[in-house]
Amino acid sequence: MKKGMLLIIFLLVTLPLSAEESLVLGIGEWKPWNSKDLPGNGIASQIVTEAFEAVGIRVEYKYYPWRRAYEMTLSGALDGTFPWSKRKSRLNDFYFSDPIMFDDKVFYYRKEKGFEWETLDDLKGLVIGLQIGSSYSDEFDPFVIDKKIKIAKVKDVFANFNKLPYGQN
16 A cells, blocks of 8 residues: 555557557646656657657647546547556556556655554544645545545645644644
């Protein structure tokens, strides 16, 4: 649960594409993985761009809030979106590639508060800041849905970091 969030690209496209084709992928800001302000649109975007270029497909990136990129891909308005974790709830709607990168799952907290946990049950009674529209894992998400933990939703990860010095999550 603590480590190994699998980040992968999923595509809702009709393959095979012929040479000279292009894809429009919706992504959100998540430095250093994806960002319109970084060379090559970030590390993950560079991996995806190079993979498609290797088979003659040009990739165009459009930036949206994460939830919107997901919904637009689901509706067919975009060809795909990435990076997302593979979830049981997404398997019926999307194709998943092999992993393109891995990430650790961590909690940030104030040192003076201390924080020890082994299972999700250990999180009961704590307030955890989560980003609106994000999914964290097949194990964690039901705890949020069933209100087994207290959450404070924010629009982006930076808002959570800004709240930490004030003990708000």
